[in-house]
Amino acid sequence: MMVVWLLAFLLYGPAIIFWEFIVGGSTVPDDECFAEFYYTWYFLLCASTFEFFSPFVSVTFFNLRIYQHIHKRSKRRNRWRATQGVESVGRELRPQQPGCRGFPEMAEVLNITSICPQAKPLPSNSTPTHGATTSSLSLFRDKKVAKSLAVIVCVFGVCWAPYTLLMIIRAACRGRCVGYLWYEITFWLLWLNSAINPFLYPLCHHSFRRAFGKVLCHGRQALQPRPQPV
Structure with a gap:
């Protein structure tokens, strides 16, 4: 989090402080207050590429790669399960071994094993192995993490993309092609994202949920009066 704030300061801090000296004068009217680069579309485009488009495209790309990897797994x-199913059906339909005397039903009832050769044990892959169970749990966890990441990325894109694009368009036409109402709507979408995140992250990640629970429980314990020694 500190790295994000530091990068934002390094990007906008020098522009806010030194823009007037670089361009040779202020372009902001005396009765208004906004940044000097407010209507400089190429700066906003570069800044938006650095702070929004690049991270958003990168995270989306990696999320798609994760989905492709999970799909292959x-x-x-599924092919392994189909193979195991065919093998189990083949074992059930396997003919009786030659050399068995008498009636097999009676041999099973009377537990007479001397007249029949000892049955071969089933292969070790006829029952679910520990490795297969571990692989299933790992695949389930990966799917859950990928879905949670997709939800977070989609919410971030929906809340930030309209404002980012609108600011670039507004700077290019110097505010004449974008109404104030649209600016307010996209601006409040940013705050909506900040309001959703405290609920979205615990909902998607169990570790965040536990961390929030610890913070809330610790706060409640701190508010409770401590018994005074007698």
Whole structure:
């Protein structure tokens, strides 16, 4: 979090402080207050590329790669399950071994094993192995994390993309093509994202939920009066 704030300061701090000296004068009217680069579309485009478009595209790309990897793992696991199902059906339909005397039903009832050769044990892959169970749990966790990341990225894009694009368009036409109402709507979308995040992250991640629970429980314990020694 500190790195994000530091990068934002390094991007906008020098522009706010030194823009007037670089361009040779102020372009802001005396009765208004906004940044000097407010109507400089190329600066806003570069800043938006650095702070929004690049992170958003990168996270989206990595999320798609994660989905592709999970899809490949799911296909391999489905093929493995189909193979195991065919093998189990083949074992059930396997003919009786030659050399068994008498009636097999009576042999099973009377537990007579001397007249029949000892049955071969089932292969070790006939029952779910520990590795297969671990792989299933790992695949389930990866799917859950990928879905949570997709929800967070989509909410971030929906809340930030309109304002970012609108500011670039507004700077290019110097505010004449974008109404004030649209600016207010997109601006409040940014605050909506900040309001959603405290609920979205605990909802999508169990670790955040536990951390919030610890913070809230610690705050309640701090508010409770401590018993005074007698």
